[in-house]
Amino acid sequence: MGTFVKFYIDGKECIARHGTQLVKAACENNIYIPTLCNYPGIPPKGACRICAVIVNDKAVTACTTKVSESIVVHNNTPELEKFRKSVVEMLLSEGNHFCPSCEKSGTCELQALAYRYRVTVSGFPYMFPFREIEAWHPKLMKDHNRCIQCKRCIRGIKNDQRKSIFAFGKRGTHVEINIDHDASEGISDELAQRSMDICPVGAILRKRKGFDVPIGRRKYDNKPIGSDL
Amino acid sequence: MKHDITSIIKRYNDDPTRLMDILIDVQSALGYLSDSTIEQIAKILDVSRVDVVQTVSFYHFFARAPRGKYTVYLNDSVVAGFYGRENVKEAFDAAAGIKFGEVTADGLIGLFNTPCIGMNDQEPAAIINERIFTKLTPAKARILISGMKAGKSIDQLMQEVLESNAKPSLKNSMIENNIIKKGAVIFSDYIPGSALKKVLNLSSLEVINIMKNAALRGRGGAGFPTGMKWDVARKIHSRTKYIFCNADEGEPGTFKDRVILTAMPKLVFEGMALAAYAVGARDGIFYLRNEYRYMREYLEGVLKEMRADRLLGTAICGKKGFDFDVRIQFGAGAYVCGEESALIESAEGKRGEPRDRPPFPVEKGYLQKPTVVNNVETFGSVVRIIQNGAAWYNGMGTEHSKGTKVLSISGDCANPGIYEVEWGFSVNDILKMAGAEDVQAVQIGGPSGSCIAPNEFGRILAYEDLATGGSLIIIGKNRDLLKDVVLNFQRFFADESCGSCVPCRALTVVCVKLMERVIEGKAAKTDLDDMISWAEIMKKNRCGLGQTAMNPVISTIKKFRELYDKKITAKDERFNPGFDLKSAVSDYDAIVGEK
Numbered sequence: 001m002g003t004f005v006k007f008y009i010d011g012k013e014c015i016a017r018h019g020t021q022l023v024k025a026a027c028e029n030n031i032y033i034p035t036l037c038n039y040p041g042i043p044p045k046g047a048c049r050i051c052a053v054i055v056n057d058k059a060v061t062a063c064t065t066k067v068s069e070s071i072v073v074h075n076n077t078p079e080l081e082k083f084r085k086s087v088v089e090m091l092l093s094e095g096n097h098f099c100p101s102c103e104k105s106g107t108c109e110l111q112a113l114a115y116r117y118r119v120t121v122s123g124f125p126y127m128f129p130f131r132e133i134e135a136w137h138p139k140l141m142k143d144h145n146r147c148i149q150c151k152r153c154i155r156g157i158k159n160d161q162r163k164s165i166f167a168f169g170k171r172g173t174h175v176e177i178n179i180d181h182d183a184s185e186g187i188s189d190e191l192a193q194r195s196m197d198i199c200p201v202g203a204i205l206r207k208r209k210g211f212d213v214p215i216g217r218r219k220y221d222n223k224p225i226g227s228d229l
Numbered sequence: 230m231k232h233d234i235t236s237i238i239k240r241y242n243d244d245p246t247r248l249m250d251i252l253i254d255v256q257s258a259l260g261y262l263s264d265s266t267i268e269q270i271a272k273i274l275d276v277s278r279v280d281v282v283q284t285v286s287f288y289h290f291f292a293r294a295p296r297g298k299y300t301v302y303l304n305d306s307v308v309a310g311f312y313g314r315e316n317v318k319e320a321f322d323a324a325a326g327i328k329f330g331e332v333t334a335d336g337l338i339g340l341f342n343t344p345c346i347g348m349n350d351q352e353p354a355a356i357i358n359e360r361i362f363t364k365l366t367p368a369k370a371r372i373l374i375s376g377m378k379a380g381k382s383i384d385q386l387m388q389e390v391l392e393s394n395a396k397p398s399l400k401n402s403m404i405e406n407n408i409i410k411k412g413a414v415i416f417s418d419y420i421p422g423s424a425l426k427k428v429l430n431l432s433s434l435e436v437i438n439i440m441k442n443a444a445l446r447g448r449g450g451a452g453f454p455t456g457m458k459w460d461v462a463r464k465i466h467s468r469t470k471y472i473f474c475n476a477d478e479g480e481p482g483t484f485k486d487r488v489i490l491t492a493m494p495k496l497v498f499e500g501m502a503l504a505a506y507a508v509g510a511r512d513g514i515f516y517l518r519n520e521y522r523y524m525r526e527y528l529e530g531v532l533k534e535m536r537a538d539r540l541l542g543t544a545i546c547g548k549k550g551f552d553f554d555v556r557i558q559f560g561a562g563a564y565v566c567g568e569e570s571a572l573i574e575s576a577e578g579k580r581g582e583p584r585d586r587p588p589f590p591v592e593k594g595y596l597q598k599p600t601v602v603n604n605v606e607t608f609g610s611v612v613r614i615i616q617n618g619a620a621w622y623n624g625m626g627t628e629h630s631k632g633t634k635v636l637s638i639s640g641d642c643a644n645p646g647i648y649e650v651e652w653g654f655s656v657n658d659i660l661k662m663a664g665a666e667d668v669q670a671v672q673i674g675g676p677s678g679s680c681i682a683p684n685e686f687g688r689i690l691a692y693e694d695l696a697t698g699g700s701l702i703i704i705g706k707n708r709d710l711l712k713d714v715v716l717n718f719q720r721f722f723a724d725e726s727c728g729s730c731v732p733c734r735a736l737t738v739v740c741v742k743l744m745e746r747v748i749e750g751k752a753a754k755t756d757l758d759d760m761i762s763w764a765e766i767m768k769k770n771r772c773g774l775g776q777t778a779m780n781p782v783i784s785t786i787k788k789f790r791e792l793y794d795k796k797i798t799a800k801d802e803r804f805n806p807g808f809d810l811k812s813a814v815s816d817y818d819a820i821v822g823e824k
């Protein structure tokens with residue numbers, strides 16, 4: 001592990017080990033940088049762009065940036081907050097997100113961020129794409145309507161032979177997650193649960209189990225995302 | 230069939246990082262990549278089926294269903310449109326009895342669109358079974374289709390539509406080089422091997438210093454100092470390093486790399502060997518876009534000759550320890566693969582998704598090893614700089630842009646083709662040279678560059694003014710700039726986004742929708758304001774594609790505002806003319822029986 005270095009976020013002096021991921025280092029210093037495609041413990045992939053910050057006058061993503069001595073970070077600026085709100089809005093208009101019928105409601109990171117940024121209606125035209133729901137897997141449901149293409153499932157979930165269960169298909173606006181028949185055959189309940197948990201939205205759900213946390217006690221029911229750090 | 234697949238994969242030592250080559254070869258052998266083919270490939274490579282699908286479904290030349298015994302990919306570039314593509318397309322449609330995107334019921338003919346294939350100076354052009362057919366007309370389209378129905382070979386088909394006075398520059402090809410102006414650096418006399426022999430007495434550092442003194446900047450568009458890039462790679466200790474030549478040439482309107490490769494292939498390969506000498510690399514990968522697959526045998530032949538002449542291979546020019554060779558890696562149709570880290574991902578057999586940087590390819594590139602990526606023209610320039618010295622090179626161009634630039638000029642002009650000029654040429658001079666009159670606008674540097682209006686034609690081509698990878702598209706006064714140019718470009722970006730970053734994935738599509746609305750006269754002024762404000766959002770995308778993907782609309786709103794204003798009919802800016810009340814309530818009307 002690296003030595004401790006000093007750096008600054010919005011003028012506040014912070015301290016972290018050299019080479020720590022900026023998102024994590026900020027968190028250690030009680031500063032929230034919003035994330036979506038980032039997930040602790042798996043390699044980052046700056047996909048959603050919501051963690052955009054300015055480091056030494058350059059726009060970068062905080063999940064793919066490592067802390068080094070004396071870097072100057074801008075995080076909570078009106079421009080960045082506006083951009084972050086736009087990311088949430090773009091995602092909402094790009095897919096089909098009908099929260100009241102979604103099992104992830106209340107624990108969904110996209111929904112929580114929408115609340116945090118006070119999104120009432122998206123500022124971008126809704127695209128209402130036609131997307132499928134896949135229910136062939138014995139343990140998992142895949143609702144493509146809700147997928148935000150963050151790749152957390154791709155990066156974070158492998159089967160016992162270290163083979164991919166999830167992978168991207170196509171490109172551009174058509175990108176989608178494919179589930180591998182063979183690699184996902186006979187996955188354990190734990191792995192199915194982990195797949196559901198790693199998904200920030202309700203795009204991967206476990207079958208025959210659900211709505212087991214009552215409204216009012218779900219993760220983001222009482223405190224907005226980012227307040228617990 | 231199973232046997233075919235197994236033996237093809239064997240050729241690549243069952244190596245999953247060679248998936249691109251495997252898929253290309255298997256598709257060549259079997260015509261398309263069926264689900265069961267994909268399944269077998271995955272089994273042999275011992276990876277998940279979805280991993281293979283991930284690569285296959287990313288590239289538009291990979292077919293998951295049959296695309297016909299004859300597969301026509303008709304170029305969809307702006308300039309093809311200028312030269313009557315629509316009529317050619319209709320002739321193909323009518324003669325084959327199908328629409329574009331379809332295959333005839335008997336599986337004989339498939340018709341497809343494809344983005345710019347690098348033939349803008351001889352449009353309309355199409356790729357048919359890996360061969361290029363240029364200057365198509367409706368009559369030729371009909372001849373081709375009836376030839377296909379008669380079962381003629383590709384060579385026969387080409388003979389039938391070849392103009393009698395055509396002078397094919399490559400064997401069995403209709404392509405012309407159209408080198409109109411030769412310059413001192415790329416298109417001048419050259420004796421293969423002379424630069425290599427010269428460096429044998431120099432240290433790697435000395436070679437790099439020559440590049441630095443020459444102030445050579447990359448010709449792929451970004452203009453990064455070549456000497457500096459090489460120096461980073463040189464300083465990293467690694468037994469394995471790679472030299473990549475970026476011959477993806479995907480920027481619509483660019484075709485200079487194609488011509489350099491056709492006319493001066495040894496110059497480019499020698500440049501790669503010089504880079505290898507400077508940074509200490511033994512392996513070169515030449516990433517060539519699939520559109521240029523017709524060059525394969527030709528370039529393989531050139532490589533063979535160079536090996537025989539000891540300009541490649543082991544002990545180059547007899548110097549012990551100077552070993553370097555090049556293999557050709559084909560792409561499969563994806564503009565974003567021109568971005569250097571996407572290029573590397575693709576060469577590793579994956580979808581062409583740009584990487585997060587840092588680390589940069591010079592630090593961790595192909596297979597995580599230090600990798601130098603340079604453009605075709607950059608490598609060509611390197612050879613001449615070694616031959617003639619930094620001062621010679623330095624003497625040409627402007628203060629910040631040294632040497633020459635090879636331009637691909639196309640569109641509304643008398644002499645489309647290749648021009649090698651010193652940096653510092655003004656747009657006016659270029660238009661005069663190309664024989665362009667009544668010019669409405671010039672698109673500099675392709676869709677990701679900028680569109681300039683006549684009052685800016687005094688500006689010069691240089692990194693300090695109009696930086697360009699070399700594409701200039703001349704747009705005449707008679708063209709519908711918004712419909713024929715801007716909409717085409719915006720569709721291109723929407724099709725070519727890799728789909729990783731949220732703004733790039735979402736807004737490229739939204740932008741197409743809004744442009745369609747503008748053109749139909751159904752946009753509101755607020756739609757224009759929205760698009761202008763999104764440019765800022767796009768800057769936060771990961772790679773250059775997303776960062777520049779709204780340039781077509783933004784630069785024309787800025788410079789040709791009156792064209793947009795003419796299309797905005799609503800006087801009250803809160804009024805949304807795009808909202809069609811009748812269609813919005815049509816379901817309801819149908820239910821209650823109202824019309």
Ligand SMILES: Cc1cc2nc3c(=O)[nH]c(=O)nc-3n(C[C@H](O)[C@H](O)[C@H](O)COP(=O)(O)O)c2cc1C
Pocket residue numbers: 446447448449450451452453455475476477478479480564565566567568569570602603604605607772773774
């Ligand atoms: C979307 C995109 C497409 C690109 N396409 C090409 C290309 O076709 N050829 C090329 O040489 N560089 C291309 N580039 C630039 C490369 O990323 C890279 O900068 C270049 O190959 C470096 O070589 P150079 O320094 O010799 O210019 C592209 C960049 C982006 C963002």
Ligand code: SF4
Pocket residue numbers: 146147148149150151152153154177198199200201203204
């Ligand atoms: S399924 Fe979930 S985890 Fe996977 S990419 Fe979609 S939103 Fe992300």
Ligand code: SF4
Pocket residue numbers: 565582583725726727728729730731733734770771772773774775776
């Ligand atoms: S900007 Fe667009 S093309 Fe580039 S990485 Fe992001 S999504 Fe892919």
Ligand code: FES
Pocket residue numbers: 034035036037038045046047048049050051052061062063064
């Ligand atoms: S969390 Fe950093 S880009 Fe998504």
